[in-house]
Amino acid sequence: MAKKIVFQGKGHVELIDFETGELTADHVRLKTTCSLISTGTEGICFNRLFAPGTHWDDWVKYPFATGYCTVGTVIEVGSEVSGWKIGHRAFARVVHASEHLVKPSQLFPIPDSVSDTDAMWSALSMIGSMVLHTGDIRLEDDVAIIGAGPIGQMALRWCVAAGCNTIICDPVLMRLEMARAGGVGAVFQGSVGEFGSAIEGFFGAKPRIVIDTTGIASVFSAALPLVRNFGTLVLLGDTGDPSQQCLTPDALRRGVRIHACHVSHETSDWFESRIHQQFYRLLNAGRFSIDGLNTHRFLPHECVDAYSLTSTKRAETMGVWFDWSKSSVP
Structure with a gap:
């Protein structure tokens, strides 16, 4: 049985x-x-x-x-x-x-x-990979990641493999040490509300891309001010109550875009079998651990x-x- x-x-x-x-x-x-x-x-x-x-x-x-x-x-x-x-x-x-x-x-x-x-x-890696293909991330972009849980770890490793400059925020030290092992450029232990100064200290300015991997509704409004003018906030975490995700003036007044990514967002040139093959190739090459x-x-x-x-x-x-x-x- x-x-x-x-x-x-x-x-x-x-x-x-x-x-x-x-x-x-x-x-x-x-x-x-x-x-x-x-x-x-x-x-x-x-x-x-x-x-x-x-x-x-x-x-x-x-x-x-x-x-x-x-x-x-x-x-x-x-x-x-x-x-x-x-x-x-x-x-x-x-x-x-x-x-x-x-x-x-x-x-x-x-x-x-x-x-x-x-x-x-593989499945969590696939979710993380969506930030590259559908999240408007470019080669060697400055990327700030909020949340170093499993999805944050996967998104980070895809960004590192793409040559991005990365910083990640999480209140848990163990998670940040795992991010260091994954190749992150810098870590910040604390809340998203305190993350802004660390980001600008690392990059010298607000980044073009901020990724929210937490799935926590309240993080959305705290993340929007972290993005540079006309940059993109990528939502990779799926909250249980989307009605609690509230816009701030950053979207209208500074042109901050919001781009949601999901495992279902496959396209004709970025689909499950190809993503898994790339994941395994990066593992074998030592570029994804x-x-x-x-x-x-x-x-x-x-x-x-x-x-x-x-x-x-x-x-x-x-x-x-x-x-x-x-x-x-x-």
């Missing part, structure tokens, strides 16, 4: 049994080896930190199968499937579960040189402890993941 992690209500998570079903000719069976918790998105879902009537409210219905960062091994291949063989490793944006029946189009091959626990960051980001490992039956940790002590975590390897799943 396969197992998956589901939210049964606000603050209530369980590991349950389920049937994956019979393999069809056009599907592949994937056995999960590891899956990463998206602590921001899943935290909003788990604790219902969203307003009624939002897209979150439409999405989170119980029982709610959670997660979207899974790595596994192909263990069965449908008769009409080509390009995939038993033993191939793949990344897929599917929920936390021990097995999956998926279409080949949902799978992305992982090079032998990339570990499972690095590859499970996941080293040190995986901080907490849990077995699937420890899911209550995992989500308790990410809810009550999130600042002490970064990469919180489930080990689904054969010897670990009861």
Whole structure:
């Protein structure tokens, strides 16, 4: 019997049994080896930190199968499937579960040189990559990043790979040390309200690009004044209550633009398979490091402890993941 992690209500998570079903000719069976918790998105879902009537409210219905960062091994291949063989490793944006029946189009091959626990960051890396392609960032731009959580770490590493000059703000020292390991030019430990002087001290002026990765509604109005005239505030974090994100005079009086980026913003020349390939290429070239980001490992039956940790002590975590390897799943 396969197992998956589901939210049964606000603050209530369980590991349950389920049937994956019979393999069809056009599907592949994937056995999960590891899956990463998206602590921001899943935290909003788990604790219902969203307003009624939002897209979150439409999405989170119980029982709610959670997660979207899974790595596994192909263990069965449908008769009409080509390009995939038993033993191939793949990344897929599917929920936390021990097995999956998926279409080949949902799978992305992982090079032998990339570990499972690095590859499970592929979806968060994809989100971070959107700041480059759809966020109006140029080669060697000055970029200030607010928030050094998992999405902030990914956005930072893409910006560094693009040759940008970067500074990042977060109140948590551990996160800033991880940003240093990711190649950031400077760090500021404190609140976004105090970030302005550090930014101008580092760049010598306001930056053209500020990225808000926090998903905290109140940060939006504090971030707008940090951008130079006619610059861009990139929203990469998705808040649970967008009605609380308030404009300031900076948009109208100084021409500050607001550009929202989301994992769904694929284009004809920047799409999921290409993004994952670039991510793996940068990992292999030593230009994008996941080293040190995986901080907490849990077995699937420890899911209550995992989500308790990410809810009550999130600042002490970064990469919180489930080990689904054969010897670990009861």
